[in-house]
Amino acid sequence: MSKVMVVTSGKGGVGKTTSSASLGAALAQAGQNVVVVDFDVGLRNLDLVMGAERRVVFDLVNVVQGDAKLPQALIRDKRVETLYLLPASQTRDKDALTEEGVGRVIGELRERFDWIVCDSPAGIEKGALLAMRFADLAVVVTNPEVSSVRDSDRIIGMLDSKTQRAEDGGRLEKHLLLTRYDAARAARGEMMKVDDILEILAIPLLGIVSESPDVLSASNVGSPVTLHNPTSAAGRAYIDAARRLLGENIVVDTPPERQSLMRRLFGRKAAVA
Amino acid sequence: MPHVTLRGRTFMALVVTPAFPMATWFAAFDQQMRGAAGFFVDRPIVANLAETLEAGGPEAVFIVLEGLEARELRLIGVEGVDPALLAGTRWERMPKTLHGRAQTLEAWAETSPVAAGGERSPAPVTSSNAPSLLIDRPVRSGQSVLFEDGDVTIIGPVSSGAEVIAGGSIHIYGSLRGRAIAGLRTGAAARIFCRRLEAELVGVDRLYRTAEHWGEALHGRPVQVMSDRGALRLTALD
Numbered sequence: 001m002s003k004v005m006v007v008t009s010g011k012g013g014v015g016k017t018t019s020s021a022s023l024g025a026a027l028a029q030a031g032q033n034v035v036v037v038d039f040d041v042g043l044r045n046l047d048l049v050m051g052a053e054r055r056v057v058f059d060l061v062n063v064v065q066g067d068a069k070l071p072q073a074l075i076r077d078k079r080v081e082t083l084y085l086l087p088a089s090q091t092r093d094k095d096a097l098t099e100e101g102v103g104r105v106i107g108e109l110r111e112r113f114d115w116i117v118c119d120s121p122a123g124i125e126k127g128a129l130l131a132m133r134f135a136d137l138a139v140v141v142t143n144p145e146v147s148s149v150r151d152s153d154r155i156i157g158m159l160d161s162k163t164q165r166a167e168d169g170g171r172l173e174k175h176l177l178l179t180r181y182d183a184a185r186a187a188r189g190e191m192m193k194v195d196d197i198l199e200i201l202a203i204p205l206l207g208i209v210s211e212s213p214d215v216l217s218a219s220n221v222g223s224p225v226t227l228h229n230p231t232s233a234a235g236r237a238y239i240d241a242a243r244r245l246l247g248e249n250i251v252v253d254t255p256p257e258r259q260s261l262m263r264r265l266f267g268r269k270a271a272v273a
Numbered sequence: 274m275p276h277v278t279l280r281g282r283t284f285m286a287l288v289v290t291p292a293f294p295m296a297t298w299f300a301a302f303d304q305q306m307r308g309a310a311g312f313f314v315d316r317p318i319v320a321n322l323a324e325t326l327e328a329g330g331p332e333a334v335f336i337v338l339e340g341l342e343a344r345e346l347r348l349i350g351v352e353g354v355d356p357a358l359l360a361g362t363r364w365e366r367m368p369k370t371l372h373g374r375a376q377t378l379e380a381w382a383e384t385s386p387v388a389a390g391g392e393r394s395p396a397p398v399t400s401s402n403a404p405s406l407l408i409d410r411p412v413r414s415g416q417s418v419l420f421e422d423g424d425v426t427i428i429g430p431v432s433s434g435a436e437v438i439a440g441g442s443i444h445i446y447g448s449l450r451g452r453a454i455a456g457l458r459t460g461a462a463a464r465i466f467c468r469r470l471e472a473e474l475v476g477v478d479r480l481y482r483t484a485e486h487w488g489e490a491l492h493g494r495p496v497q498v499m500s501d502r503g504a505l506r507l508t509a510l511d
Contacts, residue, residue, distance in 0.1 A: 150432070
């Protein structure tokens with residue numbers, strides 16, 4: 001049974017693309033057949049984060065409009081053989097996508113893959129709505145700050161009303177992925193606390209990914225952090241999140257404050273030791 | 274300085290009733306707009322000009338309408354004046370009377386700006402006998418619940434950026450972080466109850482308050498809001 005999973009947030013820059021790539025890679029590393037679809041037409045990034053930017057020929061818009069066949073546009077990852085990418089077009093805009101076209105492509109992808117991960121663009125307009133339209137479940141990416149939390153709340157409302165599943169009277173499964181979390185700053189009251197965010201958004205927590213240079217350096221070399229550095233805190237957080245998506249029951253641990261305190265006091269040495 | 278009263282009316286329109294002396298009234302109105310700019314943004318306004326006409330004659334009516342227009346308010350209707358008076362002016366086409374109060378929830382679902390542009394609000398559970406609306410899920414940011422026929426009960430939070438507007442009282446078994454406006458139909462008898470007050474704005478009948486008007490002391494506490502002899506009163510319930 002294939003699952004269509006939208007990774008969304010409302011707000012930009014919170015880590016949707018990084019999370020799409022990392023979760024997609026982690027699911028594929030667990031043996032699932034995965035395709036990650038970039039819905040950010042006009043501002044495509046997923047190909048860079050996944051290190052496939054030099055292999056893009058056809059894209060989502062070509063397939064939606066019938067100019068290319070799906071297999072022509074799918075790019076197979078060089079590191080994990082069950083991982084594929086369907087890139088967005090950089091030269092077009094969101095109006096190039098139609099609901100019927102996207103529905104048809106999602107239907108075709110459902111026949112080939114276990115997981116279809118849809119990387120949503122920011123905002124609440126057409127692109128974001130089409131990315132969530134056919135989803136079975138949603139990962140809401142949120143940073144621990146008020147503006148991101150409110151935008152996520154807005155997106156959750158839309159997931160409950162504007163998706164096909166919601167319109168058919170069903171309920172969409174929603175998970176919260178907290179990214180760029182900094183325990184030390186949260187302890188000092190400079191960031192929202194996990195409990196407060198969960199209280200406001202009232203959806204189950206899929207994972208907490210700490211703010212980490214590992215994520216940035218992985219993006220810069222075009223490799224999801226779960227492949228580039230699977231033993232890093234961020235890598236493990238995404239791998240655990242993917243296992244939870246696969247039904248495993250793993251407790252989410254909040255990054256401990258003490259470690260950050262040690263790091264603050266002793267710099268890199270403590271982190272290495 | 275007179276207190277500018279605003280009365281919630283059909284849908285989310287507000288009724289303003291300018292009073293003499295005009296300069297003083299507009300000054301008070303401007304102050305109120307500055308204090309709660311978000312309250313007026315895109316909110317349809319109906320002007321009741323009966324008093325203006327009586328005290329200042331036809332000329333005053335046009336001065337007031339121009340004054341409201343200059344403030345970039347969405348003036349959608351005029352009441353309290355003879356339609357003939359506005360004939361031949363740019364306000365001619367504005368509806369003179371609004372029959373919003375008879376609207377039912379079904380009618381609202383089809384015509385409200387929320388249904389047209391925003392999301393559907395959580396599926397309401399209505400009973401034909403008791404005029405009340407029960408919503409057993411969170412009201413999310415950007416959603417708007419309007420129920421003119423009676424009380425609204427919400428089991429779950431009302432998020433920042435969400436609003437609940439009721440003909441009667443509003444009961445929220447959760448945190449109120451957005452707006453709640455009660456008493457469109459029952460007026461001053463309506464109350465708002467919430468388990469945690471973190472609201473942006475509360476209003477009963479013709480009175481409203483924004484968060485900065487009530488102290489930290491009430492923040493996060495269970496609170497009821499009522500209209501008490503012409504003033505809005507917030508009291509802790511614990």
